Amino acid sequence: MKRIHVAVGIIINRQQQILLAKRHEHLHQGGKWEFPGGKVEIGETISQALIRELKEEVDLDVESTESFMDISHNYPDKHVLLDIHLVKEFKGEGKGLEGQIIQWVNSEELGSFDFPEANLPILEKIRQLDL
Numbered sequence: 406m407k408r409i410h411v412a413v414g415i416i417i418n419r420q421q422q423i424l425l426a427k428r429h430e431h432l433h434q435g436g437k438w439e440f441p442g443g444k445v446e447i448g449e450t451i452s453q454a455l456i457r458e459l460k461e462e463v464d465l466d467v468e469s470t471e472s473f474m475d476i477s478h479n480y481p482d483k484h485v486l487l488d489i490h491l492v493k494e495f496k497g498e499g500k501g502l503e504g505q506i507i508q509w510v511n512s513e514e515l516g517s518f519d520f521p522e523a524n525l526p527i528l529e530k531i532r533q534l535d536l
């Protein structure tokens with residue numbers, strides 16, 4: 406199965422809250438909460454893809470990104486490579502431009518959201534950040 410390459414942003418605001426978005430029901434892993442992001446297009450770097458996706462999906466202007474971790478995960482119906490970056494410098498408040506629900510949450514609250522299975526190591530590593 407082809408592996409899709411996804412640029413994912415852990416977006417952290419000045420209140421140390423993290424931005425989550427709820428995936429639309431009809432999408433792969435629909436109904437689950439995600440860190441905003443999307444597929445890297447041909448000819449794009451990861452950071453270009455992340456900047457583009459975060460503008461398109463949540464209306465943020467990203468000023469810098471820091472690499473955080475990569476996760477390769479096989480769902481029964483899709484193989485993904487998540488290229489995850491921290492985003493702490495950006496302009497904008499965040500807005501669900503694709504009609505998705507978005508929410509800024511404290512790191513202690515992350516455990517109460519239902520994420521795709523591939524995200525478990527991300528949640529573990531966020532817990533180790535000093536937020």
Ligand SMILES: Nc1nc2c([nH]c(=O)n2[C@H]2C[C@H](O)[C@@H](COP(=O)(O)OP(=O)(O)OP(=O)(O)O)O2)c(=O)[nH]1
Pocket residue numbers: 411412413432433434438439440441442443444445458483485487521522523524
């Ligand atoms: N953005 C994001 N995707 C995730 C996370 N966890 C996870 O397994 N995924 C998977 C779900 C999807 O299979 C894939 C993201 O692809 P997508 O369909 O949202 O891609 P996209 O935003 O470029 O949308 P499109 O090309 O379908 O319009 O990565 C996550 O935390 N954030």
Ligand SMILES: [Mg+2]
Pocket residue numbers: 441442443444462
């Ligand atoms: Mg997406």
